[in-house]
Amino acid sequence: MSRIVIDCDPGIDDSLALMLALSSPELEIAGITTVSGNVPADMGGRNARKILSRMGRLDIPVYIGEAVPLRYDYTDAMDTHGSDGLGESFLPEASGDFPEKSAVEYLEELLERERISIIALGPMTNLARLFSKRPELIRQVDELVSMGGNFRSHGNCSPVAEYNYWCDPDAAACCYKLFAEAGKKIEMIGLDVTRKIVLTPNIVEYICRMDQETGEFIRKITNFYMDFHWEYEKIIGCVINDPLAVAYYIDRSMCSGFDSYTEVETEGICRGQTVVDSMDFWKKRPNSHILVKTDAGKFMRFFLARVMKKKDGSRWREEDLALPENLWYGEE
Ligand code: BDR
Ligand code: CA
Secondary structure, three states: OOOEEEEEOOOOOHHHHHHHOOOOOOOOOEEEEOOOOOOOOOOOHHHHHHHHHHHOOOOOOOEEEEOOOOOOOOOOHHHHHHHOOOOOOOOOOOOOOOOOOOOOHHHHHHHHHOEEEEEEOOHHHHHHHHHHHHHHHHHEEEEEEEEEEOOOOOOOOOOOOOHHHHHHHHHHHHHHHHHHHHOOEEEOOOOOHHHEEEEOOHHHHHHHHHHHHHHHHHHHHHHHHHHHHHHHHHOOEEEOOOOHHHHHHOOOHHHHEEEOOOOEEHHHHOOEEEEEOOOOOOOOOOOOEEEEEHHHHHHHHHHHHOEOOOOOOOOOOOHOOOOOOOOOOOOO
């Protein structure tokens, strides 16, 4: 596996994704880049460092990325993620400074030197800025796993659009177009699969019983998110989109789907919609792998075994976890 960069907008579910990635020995994280999405890119950078500090990994550099979308005005998602982006947990700032380089400069220099994979958990503004200037660097990207978009699922911020692609539709459209031109595919982990991943109060309670510190931390950052889901969707729990992209990057059996040619609409009421040519009307070479099926139980076992630590600090094996029945929704 190549080294990875996580491009994100933490964000509550981004933070859970970072915790999962940092607890996964298969991954070597070269750096974290942030982009304006759930929260402004600089706040996202501070939040990423709060998570790194908690996980004892402040050695991983965090680069601040683009402050605004390519063309549209910036719309944050602080109504969902809280005024601090971490569910109004108001965690203390981590010590230390940010590197001088911007996220785009960092990614450019890194890709000039080595092949990497990118897990993109926010709007694709950094990636579009980089690849529109240096399209040849796409060849250096082993894989791009993008949490965003939706195929059959409805949207989560308009009837047809998912937030990351809606927030900066031009950036998403640009990345899909450039990947098509480069003959490469984006792995699209959209709402069809991520909406199945619901963290419930029961699961949080289970984590608390198994690993109190981690459980209390997750409770602290997800309470606000759960209240939001109750108010708007009458779900007791919260959809955690981003960790599924990390799990899928590590284990391809986590989701399944199909190859297709995809474009992203940039205008009007369909702004941010992923137009997936699943019936091959356009006879174009696929530029995406669209994930449509997942198994929530499989994901949760994977997630829990990694983020929870045993009392002696060692790791759980999934098969050794004693899980109460009916702990999650939607097992397939
Ligand atoms: C995506 O938007 C954000 O709110 C989440 O962090 C996730 O990346 C889901 O639409
Ligand atoms: Ca995100």
